Amino acid sequence: MKTPEAIVIDCEAAMRRLWDYLDEELDAARLAEMEAHLSNCADCTSHVQFARAFLKAVRQAALGDGGSRDRIDDRESVATEAAPCVTSEGPHESTSSLKARVVAQLQREGFRSAR
Structure with a gap:
């Protein structure tokens, strides 16, 4: 069976699909479209590389360099791990520290840094 050719998508469409792409939630057709776009677009590829590095940095910062878990499976877990623990004595970790x-x-x- 012949695989249908991917539809060409623009940068705006690619960036709308970024998180689904990183979470491996795109169906085969949309994945092919995204990968075709990324193979020809350095700007969007740069965004994907940064998003991957950002997620990795958040995971490592949330768990500490030695981390108690080898991997956090999704962004929701990253957000949960990264959220400061608030007790009656106030937040456990400041946002600026994270x-x-x-x-x-x-x-x-x-x-x-952009500065």
């Missing part, structure tokens, strides 16, 4: 760890991890991955 931000600093994420930024540090991104820098280790080769991304530099």
Whole structure:
């Protein structure tokens, strides 16, 4: 059976599909469209690379470098792990502390600050 050719999508459509793509939730046709677009678009490929590195940095910052788990399976789990624990005594971890760890991890991955 011949595989149908992927429909050409533009950058806006590709970026709307970014998180579904990273979460491996696209059907075969949309996955083919996304991969075809990424093979020809350096800008969108750069966005995908950054999003992957960002998710990795958040995972590592949330779990600490040694992390108690090898892998967090989805963004919801990342958000849960990254959320500060609020007790009657106030937040356990400040947002700025988590931000600093994420930024540090991104820098280790080769991304530099926009400042």
